[in-house]
Amino acid sequence: MLHLYRKQFKLLVKSPLAVPFPEMPEIAGVSKRVAKARYKEWDRCDLTYIELDAGTSVAGVTTRNICCSSEVELCRDNLTVGSARALVVNAGNSNAFTGYRGREAVEAITRQVAAHIGCAENEIFVSSTGVIGVPLPKDKAEAGLRSAFKAPICSWQDVADTIGTTDTFAKGAKASAIIDGKRVEIVGVIKGSGMIAPDMATMLGYIFTDAAVEPAFLQQILSEANGSTFNCITVDSDTSTSDTVLAFATGKAGNSPLTSFDDAGADAFASALHDVCRQLAHLVVRDGEGAQKFIEINVTGAVSDDSARRIGLAIANSPLVKTAIAGEDANWGRVVMAVGKAGEPADRDKLSISFGVTQVAHNGLPIDGYDETPVAAHLKGQEISIGVDIGLGSGCATVWTCDLTHGYISINADYRS
Numbered sequence: 001m002l003h004l005y006r007k008q009f010k011l012l013v014k015s016p017l018a019v020p021f022p023e024m025p026e027i028a029g030v031s032k033r034v035a036k037a038r039y040k041e042w043d044r045c046d047l048t049y050i051e052l053d054a055g056t057s058v059a060g061v062t063t064r065n066i067c068c069s070s071e072v073e074l075c076r077d078n079l080t081v082g083s084a085r086a087l088v089v090n091a092g093n094s095n096a097f098t099g100y101r102g103r104e105a106v107e108a109i110t111r112q113v114a115a116h117i118g119c120a121e122n123e124i125f126v127s128s129t130g131v132i133g134v135p136l137p138k139d140k141a142e143a144g145l146r147s148a149f150k151a152p153i154c155s156w157q158d159v160a161d162t163i164g165t166t167d168t169f170a171k172g173a174k175a176s177a178i179i180d181g182k183r184v185e186i187v188g189v190i191k192g193s194g195m196i197a198p199d200m201a202t203m204l205g206y207i208f209t210d211a212a213v214e215p216a217f218l219q220q221i222l223s224e225a226n227g228s229t230f231n232c233i234t235v236d237s238d239t240s241t242s243d244t245v246l247a248f249a250t251g252k253a254g255n256s257p258l259t260s261f262d263d264a265g266a267d268a269f270a271s272a273l274h275d276v277c278r279q280l281a282h283l284v285v286r287d288g289e290g291a292q293k294f295i296e297i298n299v300t301g302a303v304s305d306d307s308a309r310r311i312g313l314a315i316a317n318s319p320l321v322k323t324a325i326a327g328e329d330a331n332w333g334r335v336v337m338a339v340g341k342a343g344e345p346a347d348r349d350k351l352s353i354s355f356g357v358t359q360v361a362h363n364g365l366p367i368d369g370y371d372e373t374p375v376a377a378h379l380k381g382q383e384i385s386i387g388v389d390i391g392l393g394s395g396c397a398t399v400w401t402c403d404l405t406h407g408y409i410s411i412n413a414d415y416r417s
Contacts, residue, residue: 013168014169015168015169015286015288015291016291016292016382017286017292017293017382017402018169018286018287019169019283019286021157021160021169021170021171022172022173022174024156024172024174024187025174025185025187027185027187027208027209027210027250027252028053028210028250028253029052029053029055029251029252030050030051030052030208030248030250031050031051031052031153032049032050032051032153032154032156032158032159033048033049033050033148033149033151033153033154034047034048034049034148034151034154034158034159034162035047035049035144035147035148035151036144036147037140037143037144037145037147038140038144039090039091039092039093039130039137039140042092044161044162045158045161045162046090046091046092046144046162047088047089047090047141047144047145047147047148048088048148048159049086049087049088049113049145049148050086050087050088050159050206051085051086051117052085052086052087052248052250053252054085054119055083055250055251056083056084056085056249056250056251057082057083057084057212057213057214057215057218057249057251058079058082058083058218058247058248058249059079059215059218059221059222059223059247060075060125060219060222060244060245060246060247061223061226061244061245062075062243062244062245063242063243063244065243067096067097069095069096069097069242070095070096070098070105070106071095071106071127071128071242071244072242072243072244074106074107074110074126075125075126075127075244075246077122078122078123078124078125079219081122081123082215082216084123084124084125084246085119085120085123086113086117086119086123086124086125087124087125087126087127087206088109088113088124088125088126088127088145089126089128089129089162089163089204090126090128090136090144091128091129091130091162091163091165091191092129092130092131092165093128093129093130093131093134093136093137094128094129094130094242095128095134095135095242096128096132096133096242097132098133098135098136099135101135102135102136105136105138105141106128106136107121108138108141109124109126109141109142109145110124112142112145113145116145116149125246127242127244127246128242129163129165129191129204129242130165156172156189157172159189160172160189160190160191163189163204163206164191164193165191166411167191167192167193167287168193168287169287170189171189171190171192171283171287172187172189172190173188173190173275173276173280173283174186174187174188175272175273175275175276175279176272177211177269177271177272178265178268179211179253179255179256179264179265179268180254180255180256180265182254182255183253184209184210184211184253184255184269184272185209185210186207186208186269186272186276187207187208187209187276188205188206188207188277188279188280189206189280190204190205190206190284191203191204191205192204192284192287193284193287193288193289203230203243203245203284204242204243204244204245205230205244205245205246205277205280206247206248207222207245207246207247207248207273207277207280208247208248208250209249209250209253209269209273210249210251210252211249211251211253211255211258211269212249212251212255212256212257213249213251213257213269214257216259217258217259217266218247218249221247221269221270221273222245222273224274225270225273225278228397228398229278229280230245230277230280230281231309232281232309232312232397232398232399232400233282233284233285233399233400234313234316234317234401235284235285235288235289235291235401235402236288236317236404236408245277247273281400282294282400285402286402288401288402288408289407289408289411289412290404290405290406290407290408290409290410290411291402291403291407291408292326292382292407293325293326293381293382293383293384293402293403294382294384294400295316295322295325295384295385295386295400295401295402295403296383296384296385296386296399296400297312297315297316297385297386297387297388297398297399297401298385298387298388298397299311299388299389299390299396299397299399300387300388300389300390300395301350301389301390301391301392301393301394301395301396302344302390302393302395302396303345303390303392304395305395305397306395307344307395308390308395309397309399310342310344311338311339311342311344311388311390311397312388312397312398312399313342313399314338314339314341314342314343314344315335315338315339315342315386315388315399316400316401317401318334318338318341319404320334320337320338321334321335321338322402322403323403325379325384326403326404326405328376328379328380330355330360330372330376330379332355332360332361332375335353335386335388336353336361339351339388339390345390345392346390346392347364347390347391348364349363349364350363350364350390350391350392351363351364351388351389351390351391352387352388352389353388353389354386355375355378355379355384355385355386355387356374356378356385357374357378358375359387360375384403
């Protein structure tokens with residue numbers, strides 16, 4: 001499926017950091033279809049309908065943005081049940097800040113899908129993404145669903161394309177694990193390009209596995225993975241109103257259900273799910289609006305891991321740091337500035353900074369005889385690494401971001417035009 005549009009009719013320019021969509025296995029108990037609801041004036045599929053077999057466990061994390069959508073509110077309510085039968089994703093309209101009309105639209109979708117399957121309404125999960133402040137057209141949603149119910153089974157790449165809005169490439173990831181001598185598969189798709197600064201997870205992401213996992217344990221694993229993956233990426237410091245990451249476990253692999261880390265294979269499964277989350281998080285950053293460079297920031301020596309993460313995000317969200325890297329300028333003083341403004345314990349005279357493999361400052365001073373040549377060469381690449389040692393403790397964290405270019409301004413200045 002060719003995804004041709006960024007915003008309205010702006011021709012997509014694929015991110016230079018894009019990676020090919022992987023070959024992903026089918027997941028037993030998952031049936032996926034896409035359709036055209038035509039939420040915007042485009043000729044592409046914009047409604048995703050995924051049906052799940054009875055007995056599917058679900059877990060999720062949602063945005064902490066106070067102005068969240070009705071979809072997010074209902075998702076939170078439904079997660080308390082722990083079981084899922086279907087997922088609907090609408091692209092082009094976030095249905096956020098739309099009051100009772102937005103709520104009615106989501107409830108109409110859940111009623112329609114529940115009646116189609118013959119299940120409880122609280123087993124239906126709905127997400128919407130796109131422009132804020134425009135009620136989701138109920139008639140288009142209902143017509144789109146009727147088309148989806150009759151549509152042929154589609155590929156994972158079709159799903160990844162359909163859930164996208166400003167994305168320039170389809171994003172998917174996979175991993176596997178052995179439980180009870182049985183191989184279980186995990187796949188995930190995600191959308192996200194702008195309005196990325198997780199305060200939970202700032203995008204729409206969906207993970208599917210054929211493993212049998214009890215809902216409470218699936219929630220524990222997903223929440224832990226979220227903390228060091230989706231919660232450690234940023235594109236522009238803005239947290240969306242709609243963001244949701246859901247994990248569905250159909251149990252079709254036939255393993256004994258995982259209930260805790262005491263179960264055989266639980267560690268392997270958790271590691272595989274974390275790997276999928278990390279891959280998906282990186283893909284979002286690689287498609288950051290206008291991005292030309294993928295940046296990894298490693299913070300060590302902080303007073304705690306949480307402190308290290310906050311320092312890393314202060315660096316990653318700094319427009320001065322991001323524009324310096326866009327301009328391939330080895331201005332490490334901007335990193336010093338960002339550490340100092342983070343509001344976390346730091347000591348100027350213990351701070352050390354590296355770009356790539358080259359240390360540029362140590363214990364609060366520039367390196368004697370510092371030669372900028374290798375740093376300048378490093379900054380000309382697409383993969384940039386920055387190391388910061390706070391020098392106060394053992395806390396550490398890794399944060400990922402992208403550079404800030406004229407492309408980001410162009411994309412967002414005409415978002416609705």
